[in-house]
Amino acid sequence: xxxxxxxxxxxxxxxxxxxxxxxxxxxxxxxxxxxxxxxxxxxxxxxxxxxxxxxxxxxxxxxxxxxxxxxxxxxxxxxxxxxxxxxxxxxxxxxxxxxxxxxxxxxxxxxxxxxxxxxxxxxxxxxxxxxxxxxxxxxxxxxxxxxxxxxxxxxxxxxxxxxxxxxxxxxxxxxxxxxxxxxxxxxxxxxxxxxxxxxxxxxxxxxxxxxxxxxxxxxxxxxxxxxxxxxxxxxxxxxxxxxxxxxxxxxxxxxxxxxxxxxxxxxxxxxxxxxxxxxxxxxxxxxxxxxxxxxxxxxxxxxxxxxxxxxxxxxxxxxxxxxxxxxxxxxxxxxxxxxxxxxxxxxxxxxxxxxxx
Numbered sequence: 073x074x075x076x077x078x079x080x081x082x083x084x085x086x087x088x089x090x091x092x093x094x095x096x097x098x099x100x101x102x103x104x105x106x107x108x109x110x111x112x113x114x115x116x117x118x119x120x121x122x123x124x125x126x127x128x129x130x131x132x133x134x135x136x137x138x139x140x141x142x143x144x145x146x147x148x149x150x151x152x153x154x155x156x157x158x159x160x161x162x163x164x165x166x167x168x169x170x171x172x173x174x175x176x177x178x179x180x181x182x183x184x185x186x187x188x189x190x191x192x193x194x195x196x197x198x199x200x201x202x203x204x205x206x207x208x209x210x211x212x213x214x215x216x217x218x219x220x221x222x223x224x225x226x227x228x229x230x231x232x233x234x235x236x237x238x239x240x241x242x243x244x245x246x247x248x249x250x251x252x253x254x255x256x257x258x259x260x261x262x263x264x265x266x267x268x269x270x271x272x273x274x275x276x277x278x279x280x281x282x283x284x285x286x287x288x289x290x291x292x293x294x295x296x297x298x299x300x301x302x303x304x305x306x307x308x309x310x311x312x313x314x315x316x317x318x319x320x321x322x323x324x325x326x327x328x329x330x331x332x333x334x335x336x337x338x339x340x341x342x343x344x345x346x347x348x349x350x351x352x353x354x355x356x357x358x359x360x361x362x363x364x365x366x367x368x369x370x371x372x373x374x375x376x377x378x379x380x381x382x383x384x385x386x387x388x389x390x391x392x393x394x395x396x397x398x399x400x401x402x403x404x405x406x407x408x409x410x411x412x413x414x415x416x417x418x419x420x421x422x423x424x425x426x427x428x429x
Contacts, residue, residue: 241281
């Protein structure tokens with residue numbers, strides 16, 4: 073099953089949430105945040121409303137499997153993470169959402185700080201979700217893992233010379249490094265991760281070293297950056313592995329597949345791991361069904377499919393994805409997702425001060 077391409081335009085949003093057996097509503101950031109009055113009515117015991125920042129066909133197949141197993145219908149709304157956070161905040165107690173699915177530590181932290189989640193615990197979630205991949209008070213739980221890795225053009229730089237993220241600041245890479253801009257929440261979380269490990273002074277020096285190595289203007293997304301490395305416009309870049317896997321699978325076309333074939337994926341030791349995660353909403357009308365769905369998606373069986381939907385890693389191990397297996401194993405650092413989210417603001421300030429455009 074193939075995920076939607078990253079930049080696929082969203083179809084027009086619908087004025088109500090439809091069950092998966094009918095349609096999937098897609099909302100854009102600029103839409104009105106009002107909810108149809110019918111949606112404000114008390115949810116049926118056999119239904120669960122999901123707001124999701126993920127946009128993949130395979131996700132929807134898993135929701136169908138969940139319905140087949142439990143009899144609980146999934147009413148799905150997909151949109152950008154920040155749009156969903158704002159929508160849920162604006163709807164308040166009138167929201168039809170029982171579950172909020174978001175990508176990245178910073179967004180989960182933002183939603184938690186706004187009081188959009190309620191604390192929820194279960195034996196299954198405490199068993200299946202590693203402690204560093206869940207909120208300490210039970211507001212959200214990881215569903216998948218994603219790694220911020222280094223891609224290298226081996227014709228220009230020996231991949232063996234990149235051992236840690238610190239090596240990206242080496243003067244040997246002057247004029248050879250490509251980075252995504254500081255608006256990227258993925259890079260913000262990488263810097264927050266380094267803040268936890270290096271401290272402020274060490275992270276500040278690292279940022280300055282990297283920005284002085286940048287070969288060309290900062291990129292706005294990962295795939296164009298990976299293309300630039302593959303074409304030799306720069307020699308080294310930092311991307312999430314699932315973007316490279318998407319290119320290698322042919323999902324973005326034969327040209328991208330050929331370009332990605334020229335790249336070597338390097339996992340720094342240790343590697344920064346981020347997540348997609350979910351929690352029960354503060355005003356959930358059916359919290360019991362919400363917990364059941366999150367348990368299913370975080371379980372070894374359900375979570376396997378949820379991770380493979382976007383070429384990501386399951387919560388434990390490496391899964392059976394052939395392309396991800398070809399990248400080899402990685403050693404994840406021990407920094408908790410909660411700690412990464414907490415350092416986001418400081419990370420952005422350091423990036424700006426260090427010349428990260």
